[in-house]
Amino acid sequence: MSNETFKPLRIGILGAANIARLFITSLNGSAKVDVCAVASRDANKAAAFAKENGIAQSFGSYEAMLADATIEAIYNPQPNNLHAEWTIKAANAGKHVLCEKPFAANSAETKLMFDAAAANNVYVVEAYPYRAQPQTIKLAELLREGAIGKVQLIQASFGFPLPVSGNIRWDPLLAGGALMDAGSYPVSLVRMIAGERPTRVHAMARFTDRSVDSTLIGSIDFPSGLLAQISCSFGTARHRHAVIVGDAGSIETTFYNDTSDALPPHIVIKRGIALDAPREIIKLEPAQGFRVQGEAFYDLVRNGWASWPGATPAETVDIMLTIDALAASARDGNVVAIAR
Numbered sequence: 001m002s003n004e005t006f007k008p009l010r011i012g013i014l015g016a017a018n019i020a021r022l023f024i025t026s027l028n029g030s031a032k033v034d035v036c037a038v039a040s041r042d043a044n045k046a047a048a049f050a051k052e053n054g055i056a057q058s059f060g061s062y063e064a065m066l067a068d069a070t071i072e073a074i075y076n077p078q079p080n081n082l083h084a085e086w087t088i089k090a091a092n093a094g095k096h097v098l099c100e101k102p103f104a105a106n107s108a109e110t111k112l113m114f115d116a117a118a119a120n121n122v123y124v125v126e127a128y129p130y131r132a133q134p135q136t137i138k139l140a141e142l143l144r145e146g147a148i149g150k151v152q153l154i155q156a157s158f159g160f161p162l163p164v165s166g167n168i169r170w171d172p173l174l175a176g177g178a179l180m181d182a183g184s185y186p187v188s189l190v191r192m193i194a195g196e197r198p199t200r201v202h203a204m205a206r207f208t209d210r211s212v213d214s215t216l217i218g219s220i221d222f223p224s225g226l227l228a229q230i231s232c233s234f235g236t237a238r239h240r241h242a243v244i245v246g247d248a249g250s251i252e253t254t255f256y257n258d259t260s261d262a263l264p265p266h267i268v269i270k271r272g273i274a275l276d277a278p279r280e281i282i283k284l285e286p287a288q289g290f291r292v293q294g295e296a297f298y299d300l301v302r303n304g305w306a307s308w309p310g311a312t313p314a315e316t317v318d319i320m321l322t323i324d325a326l327a328a329s330a331r332d333g334n335v336v337a338i339a340r
């Protein structure tokens with residue numbers, strides 16, 4: 001792209017959320033993305049957040065920011081139950097939207113969000129920063145090349161300790177819970193690797209006295225024959241890793257949002273079926289997930305889908321269908337089919 005046509009993407013943040021601080025610092029100094037505004041339900045909160053985080057403009061209502069024609073795109077870190085409402089309003093205002101995971105409260109909302117994107121000719125995508133990591137891009141490449149043969153089994157897990165507090169993740173009215181918050185990550189990884197919609201799931205969970213799942217495990221069945229297990233928890237030591245086993249080898253990997261010298265991104269691959277087949281450690285460049293994702297969002301908006309490494313709308317639809325089915329299965333104990 002020539003310098004004359006180069007224009008950074010002007011992004012406004014919808015809500016003075018905690019995660020927005022990391023979004024801002026990660027994109028600080030980016031030539032592609034200008035995080036230029038924040039809106040809050042409270043004008044004083046918006047102004048204080050803007051000052052503290054070096055944001056040029058603040059708005060005392062979400063509507064006011066959506067009405068500003070100079071803002072091209074929105075980062076939506078609302079509580080999960082509000083993702084659909086504000087993503088649809090942003091799309092109807094002609095803004096592209098990078099919406100936090102999980103994309104919506106359920107799959108029915110997901111459909112309405114993509115309908116709004118299509119009706120307004122804007123890009124609306126789900127935020128999974130790990131997807132833009134060189135590590136994840138390499139993982140996808142290895143699997144595409146058949147480095148471990150046909151993938152038969154995946155175990156993917158994400159958990160961390162979350163104190164019982166006023167956090168939105170413990171609130172059933174805000175679509176909280178371990179599956180929605182942490183579990184959406186392994187579900188998204190499994191869907192990325194499978195490349196297709198699952199047929200059915202079975203799950204078990206522990207629930208709080210407000211009926212919020214605090215730990216959940218689930219089995220996921222795919223048409224290709226692949227079987228996957230995911231787990232997620234608000235009550236474990238921090239972990240985020242996956243084991244992927246094919247008929248000709250296996251891979252062990254993490255899928256962190258942010259990698260660094262302290263959390264180095266590498267993939268351990270064993271090519272061959274023997275227990276003692278040689279293991280290779282593939283080392284990748286560390287990256288701040290929100291930085292590489294934000295810049296990939298710029299590439300998406302300016303250059304189209306071919307430059308987006310993240311979840312496509314088809315993947316996001318399947319992720320939400322799978323989450324809906326896992327949640328239903330964990331509640332009633334039955335195997336739950338996923339509609340084709």
Ligand SMILES: NC(=O)c1ccc[n+]([C@@H]2O[C@H](COP(=O)([O-])OP(=O)(O)OC[C@H]3O[C@@H](n4cnc5c(N)ncnc54)[C@H](OP(=O)(O)O)[C@@H]3O)[C@@H](O)[C@H]2O)c1
Pocket residue numbers: 014015016017018019020039040041042045076077078079080082100101102127128129168181257
């Ligand atoms: N991709 C990732 O790795 C990642 C990491 C963390 C979080 N997230 C996602 O980001 C979203 C926000 O998480 P967070 O931890 O940053 O949340 P948070 O700090 O609680 O912020 C949520 C924001 O939503 C606004 N809001 C509107 N209605 C609200 C209500 N009824 N209750 C509470 N807040 C309300 C508030 O903004 P105002 O008061 O300014 O209007 C609040 O600051 C979630 O969807 C979460 O899953 C993703």
